[in-house]
Amino acid sequence: MYTAQGTIEKSHLLKQHQPMVRRMALQMLAKLPASVELDDLIQAGMIGLLDASTRYQDNRGAQFETFASQRIRGAMLDELRANDWGSxxxxxxxxxxxxxxxxxxxxxxxxxxxxxxxxxxxxxxxxxxxxxxxxxxxxxLYVEDFAQDGESENPWLERQAHNDGRLGGDDPLAQLLEAxxxxxxxxxxxxxxxxxxxxxxxxxxxxxxxxxxxxxxxxxxxxxxxxxxxxxxxxxxxxxxxx
Structure with missing residues (x-):
């Protein structure tokens, strides 16, 4: 469904991809301690989906599901880190x-x-x-795994702080694949x-x-x-x- 301006309607994207959020939460939950609640992951994932629907531009050529899955997973990981899920x-x-x-x-x-x-x-x-x-x-994957000997606490994270998510160049995933x-x-x-x-x-x-x-x-x-x-x-x- 599209708006009068020719863009995909946000509410339609959210409703259509809710099952994907739950599926990703269940997959992630299987690898986490029992103390982690499914509802918390789903809630964080929905926030990621909402963020994806706001940022997505369908004229860039990328499929929304591919774009959204990265945002959803990132939101879930942020939730886990914020709540110190692993002692x-x-x-x-x-x-x-x-x-x-x-x-x-x-x-x-x-x-x-x-x-x-x-x-x-x-x-x-x-x-x-x-x-x-x-x-x-x-x-x-720990952030510390990317640190080089002698570096301060989280220099790798600081180097990526200004990354705007473009594939290639400074994108950490692209760097790993290219290496x-x-x-x-x-x-x-x-x-x-x-x-x-x-x-x-x-x-x-x-x-x-x-x-x-x-x-x-x-x-x-x-x-x-x-x-x-x-x-x-x-x-x-x-x-x-x-x-």
Whole structure:
């Protein structure tokens, strides 16, 4: 639907894309601690959708859904950061798991098993699996991952503060892609154990939920959560130098 000026009607965009906001919130919620409320994510996502409908210009060639999804996801992440969704202790635990995996795989020359990772952390296997459950959602990309040695607190964030969202030039996503990060990510996924590759494919490509993935892998939903957390830790360990 268009206005008399030939632009897309804002109310129509909001109504049409409400299901997308809920879908994105559910996908993000699966990777977050149980303390995060779905309604809070949806509310933040709707704010992002409203912002997208205000800023979108259909004469630029980009599809609205593509443009809006970036704004929606950004609004949800802002909400999570504002409410300190992951405690400092959990984030430190997540980093310890990544460091243990990286050290083990460097020594072994192969992917480490759960028992081996648990021993590296000096933990019982049950405790390690419980930790995986706890750190689920503490593995989103940290701003600190982009900082260079010797930099102050958040210089990378400051460098991007004046970025107007153009693709290319100073856009951080474009910089990552141009630097070959996409190819390194593909290689890192290919080096994961087959079960981890299957899980990531089912979750991110097929967009199945944890219950559906559990049925395919013949494990419980909570076990899928643990395996997903470990798979992401493996990826982060493999990509540590690139990040």
């Amino acid at each position: 400092r202790g959990l984030r430190q635990s997540a980093r310890k798991v990544e460091q243990a995996i990286q050290a083990l795989e460097h020594r072994l020359g192969r992917s480490a098993g759960e028992g081996e990772i648990a021993r590296e952390l000096k933990m019982e296997l049950d405790d390690y699996q419980s930790l995986l459950q706890d750190i689920q959602g503490c593995q989103l 070959g990060f996409r190819h390194e990510l593909v290689d890192a996924i290919a080096a994961l154990p087959e079960r981890d590759q299957l899980l990531l494919n089912l979750y991110y490509e097929e967009e199945l939920n944890l219950r559906e993935i559990g049925a395919i892998l013949e494990v419980t939903q909570s076990r899928v959560c643990q395996l997903h957390s470990q798979a992401i830790s493996r990826l982060r360990a493999k990509l540590k130098d690139s990040l």
